Amino acid sequence: xxxxxxxxxxxxxxxxxxxxxxxxxxxxxxxxxxxxxxxxxxxxxxxxxxxxxxxxxxxxxxxxxxxxxxxxxxxxxxxxxxxxxxxxxxxxxxxxxxxxxxxxxxxxxxxxxxxxxxxxxxxxxxxxxxxxxxxxxxxxxxxxxxxxxxxxxxxxx
Numbered sequence: 259x260x261x262x263x264x265x266x267x268x269x270x271x272x273x274x275x276x277x278x279x280x281x282x283x284x285x286x287x288x289x290x291x292x293x294x295x296x297x298x299x300x301x302x303x304x305x306x307x308x309x310x311x312x313x314x315x316x317x318x319x320x321x322x323x324x325x326x327x328x329x330x331x332x333x334x335x336x337x338x339x340x341x342x343x344x345x346x347x348x349x350x351x352x353x354x355x356x357x358x359x360x361x362x363x364x365x366x367x368x369x370x371x372x373x374x375x376x377x378x379x380x381x382x383x384x385x386x387x388x389x390x391x392x393x394x395x396x397x398x399x400x401x402x403x404x405x406x407x408x409x410x411x412x413x414x415x
Contacts, residue, residue: 262298269299279313285384288313310387310394320389323376333372342370352391359392 266272272295281287288309295307324346328334334342345366349359363381367374380389387393 269295269301272299273311276312280316281313288384308387313388315385315388327373327376333376334370338369345369349390354392356392359390
């Protein structure tokens, strides 16, 4: 139904004009979008869709998750909060190589072992390309960077 509102002629036209979809980290939402694309455009099942080209993570949810992780003193000791934040921020550097990214992840896991599950959550193959530039996160120029209406509109106005 959504795609009918946009009146895309075909999948190539969709790829050229789709403004992007900002979502939380729900795999169900990503899979739903992929299934809808496959159904609406009759895309063969063997064709791989790289969902990072069609949706992006909500940066408000990501920032909230980062803050929650950093404020959990069982995961990050207050005296190391700056180190934790610095290491995490380095993962979002657009110029970081995959090798350096992996080194930073290893360092983060070594220095903050109780954050390993949190780190792995965002490094999951369904999410990492929606979040980290090193995995070729696609940047949408039309949409805001989050799914919260008010914050998103402030970027456009």
